[in-house]
Amino acid sequence: MGWMSHPGWVMVSFLTELLSTSSRGIAQGMENCANDTTIINALLKETYNKHYIPSHPTRVRVDMWVQEVTSVSELTQDFEIDLYINEFWEDPALVFSDMNPCKNNISFDDKVLQRLWIPNTCFINSKSAAIHESPFRNVFLMVFSNGTLWTNYRMKLTGPCDMRLKRFPFDKQRCYLTFESFNYNTGEVRMQWNAPYPVILLKNIELPDFKLINYSVIAVEQMYPAGWWDELTVAFVFQRRYGWYILQGYIPTMVTIVISWISFYLGPRAIPARTMLGVNSLLAMTFQFGNIIRNLPRVSYVKAIDVWMLSGMLFIFLSLLELAVVGFMSRNDGLPPRVKKRKRHEEDDEGFSWKSMQTSPHLELRQFWVDKRVNSLRNSSDVVPPPPIEEYTPMEMEAPYPHISKRREKKRWFSSIRKRWRSIEIRPETVDFYSAIFFPTAYMLFNISYWGFYLTNLSEYFDDEMAAEQAGETQETLFF
Ligand SMILES: *[C@@H]1O[C@H](CO)[C@@H](O)[C@H](O)[C@H]1NC(C)=O
Ligand SMILES: *[C@@H]1O[C@H](CO)[C@@H](O)[C@H](O)[C@H]1NC(C)=O
Numbered sequence: 278m279g280w281m282s283h284p285g286w287v288m289v290s291f292l293t294e295l296l297s298t299s300s301r302g303i304a305q306g307m308e309n310c311a312n313d314t315t316i317i318n319a320l321l322k323e324t325y326n327k328h329y330i331p332s333h334p335t336r337v338r339v340d341m342w343v344q345e346v347t348s349v350s351e352l353t354q355d356f357e358i359d360l361y362i363n364e365f366w367e368d369p370a371l372v373f374s375d376m377n378p379c380k381n382n383i384s385f386d387d388k389v390l391q392r393l394w395i396p397n398t399c400f401i402n403s404k405s406a407a408i409h410e411s412p413f414r415n416v417f418l419m420v421f422s423n424g425t426l427w428t429n430y431r432m433k434l435t436g437p438c439d440m441r442l443k444r445f446p447f448d449k450q451r452c453y454l455t456f457e458s459f460n461y462n463t464g465e466v467r468m469q470w471n472a473p474y475p476v477i478l479l480k481n482i483e484l485p486d487f488k489l490i491n492y493s494v495i496a497v498e499q500m501y502p503a504g505w506w507d508e509l510t511v512a513f514v515f516q517r518r519y520g521w522y523i524l525q526g527y528i529p530t531m532v533t534i535v536i537s538w539i540s541f542y543l544g545p546r547a548i549p550a551r552t553m554l555g556v557n558s559l560l561a562m563t564f565q566f567g568n569i570i571r572n573l574p575r576v577s578y579v580k581a582i583d584v585w586m587l588s589g590m591l592f593i594f595l596s597l598l599e600l601a602v603v604g605f606m607s608r609n610d611g612l613p614p615r616v617k618k619r620k621r622h623e624e625d626d627e628g629f630s631w632k633s634m635q636t637s638p639h640l641e642l643r644q645f646w647v648d649k650r651v652n653s654l655r656n657s658s659d660v661v662p663p664p665p666i667e668e669y670t671p672m673e674m675e676a677p678y679p680h681i682s683k684r685r686e687k688k689r690w691f692s693s694i695r696k697r698w699r700s701i702e703i704r705p706e707t708v709d710f711y712s713a714i715f716f717p718t719a720y721m722l723f724n725i726s727y728w729g730f731y732l733t734n735l736s737e738y739f740d741d742e743m744a745a746e747q748a749g750e751t752q753e754t755l756f757f
């Protein structure tokens with residue numbers, strides 16, 4: 278060994294050392310780096326026990342990426358969602374930074390994951406859940422050199438929605454997913470949402486009839502008979518797109534109601550046509566209503582669409598009722614009481630006679646009586662004899678004279694008022710006339726209040742109050 282301490286040899290060995298150090302970066306990268314198989318085999322040797330909880334408690338951070346929502350269904354009260362769920366935790370037994378890996382992470386698939394400890398998390402409120410299996414199980418595992426694990430599953434889930442249809446079709450629906458460790462309570466596993474973005478939407482979620490407008494996350498501790506569990510809940514808020522209902526429900530019923538008002542302009546003699554119009558409108562409303570509520574659950578409270586449809590039916594029903602009144606009035610035409618009334622009417626009808634007398638008294642008067650007689654003949658089989666002309670002539674002749682007594686004028690004024698009042702009360706045309714004003718006005722007022730209530734925060738306020746009440750109830754039942 279003596280020759281090794283020779284200065285020349287020392288020099289050579291030093292130079293060799295220097296050269297190898299300078300090329301270390303390349304040399305080690307190719308030769309000395311432990312490959313992935315070596316690392317995982319070293320980690321999962323006999324000393325690794327997959328039933329051993331890494332730490333008490335193990336902190337699991339969770340976040341999700343929402344890929345797609347495929348349906349929200351009122352009938353089954355659920356929604357379908359495709360998402361990626363990510364979990365992060367630390368497992369000190371898997372630290373491999375001391376093995377010279379030359380990188381800080383290694384990715385694996387499901388086979389390796391099955392040999393590791395996992396927090397056994399699941400969606401506890403899903404109606405169905407599945408990890409996508411095609412073409413292989415869609416599970417991703419990454420182990421970091423400092424012992425951090427990252428798992429990612431691509432899943433399809435059906436979760437419950439809390440359908441509140443009071444504002445239907447102007448409603449918002451909340452759908453929930455609750456994620457928790459199935460096996461480990463808070464003493465073993467603590468779950469928490471990954472800050473700052475617990476939920477990430479991979480795209481704008483829009484369905485034909487719904488739009489995802491917001492989401493919120495909450496973490497609560499829930500008590501079960503076996504202890505306390507951490508529950509991570511995400512709530513998705515879906516806003517219904519009511520365009521379809523406006524086009525298929527609201528506008529057609531509005532048109533139907535407007536059509537039912539045509540009846541007021543057909544006159545009191547067109548009873549059959551008016552009846553048909555009213556009854557057909559009612560049938561059309563029933564049909565349109567049935568068409569929309571067929572796809573809804575049979576809830577026992579009043580929905581916004583019920584208010585609309587039933588009010589529409591009430592409007593048509595009232596217009597039919599108006600038709601009944603008009604029909605009743607015109608049926609009385611020509612009956613004995615009516616004839617009597619007309620007779621009295623003639624006696625009072627001074628203004629008319631007076632006017633016609635002005636030009637050629639006798640001729641006009643005769644014509645007048647002939648007309649009246651024809652009318653009464655038409656209306657009743659009895660011939661009503663005209664009152665003798667002599668009785669009338671003095672009074673009618675008096676009128677053109679300028680000096681009419683004040684009393685007479687007053688009397689005439691009163692009689693005209695009475696006449697007008699009576700005509701308002703009785704004539705079916707008048708009922709139609711006022712209906713033609715009253716019905717559209719009432720409907721317009723109804724529309725203003727309806728849209729004012731349902732399209733603003735007013736109804737939301739009532740809805741939220743109910744939601745708060747219900748939430749309180751569920752909380753209580755869960756805590757027995
Ligand atoms: C990893 O190293 C082992 C032996 O150390 C070897 O048999 C295997 O082929 C290597 N794998 C790769 C991907 O280099
Ligand atoms: C994993 O390691 C590669 C290099 O090997 C690096 O590029 C990548 O960013 C790492 N991924 C994470 C999530 O750290």
Ligand SMILES: *[C@@H]1O[C@H](CO)[C@@H](O)[C@H](O)[C@H]1NC(C)=O
Pocket residue numbers: 367381421423424425
């Ligand atoms: C381990 O490394 C990863 C990636 O660099 C990092 O996100 C994580 O916080 C680290 N964990 C610890 C315990 O340092």
Ligand SMILES: *[C@@H]1O[C@H](CO)[C@@H](O)[C@H](O)[C@H]1NC(C)=O
Pocket residue numbers: 490491492493
């Ligand atoms: C979304 O929800 C959060 C929390 O509930 C709320 O603060 C926020 O105003 C909501 N955003 C919209 C657009 O509704």
